[in-house]
Amino acid sequence: MRFQHTHRPGFLLGLIDFFTAGLFFLVYMQRGLQDELDRILGRRTQRYYVAYLLGIPTLFIYTLVWMARIAEELRGKAVELGIGGKLTSFRHMFDWNVFGLLLFGPAVATERFFDTLNRIERELNRRNGEA
Numbered sequence: 001m002r003f004q005h006t007h008r009p010g011f012l013l014g015l016i017d018f019f020t021a022g023l024f025f026l027v028y029m030q031r032g033l034q035d036e037l038d039r040i041l042g043r044r045t046q047r048y049y050v051a052y053l054l055g056i057p058t059l060f061i062y063t064l065v066w067m068a069r070i071a072e073e074l075r076g077k078a079v080e081l082g083i084g085g086k087l088t089s090f091r092h093m094f095d096w097n098v099f100g101l102l103l104f105g106p107a108v109a110t111e112r113f114f115d116t117l118n119r120i121e122r123e124l125n126r127r128n129g130e131a
């Protein structure tokens with residue numbers, strides 16, 4: 001099965017999500033991204049809206065850790081597929097969202113997250129002869 005969206009502008013998506021306090025990804029994740037993550041990772045991941053709701057009483061620490069864990073799983077998948085270069089990771093996602101908060105850190109973290117995701121999807125399409 002072919003992945004359709006192999007080029008997402010992560011920095012822009014991160015900026016939009018930051019300025020909407022995460023509400024943007026509540027909609028964006030439900031429009032197919034959550035299912036793509038499930039297919040790539042080979043399991044049903046916790047729904048983003050659940051992580052978001054659990055994040056409210058924890059000042060969104062829960063949501064950040066959820067996203068960082070997904071980032072780490074994507075990094076593992078990329079390594080498994082032989083994709084090199086700069087990849088997303090738990091540490092990259094977490095550090096940029098916490099320590100880079102005032103310097104567009106969430107957008108930087110989201111850029112690398114989607115870059116890794118895009119590269120994985122292109123590689124999977126190529127391996128399936130659908131590049």
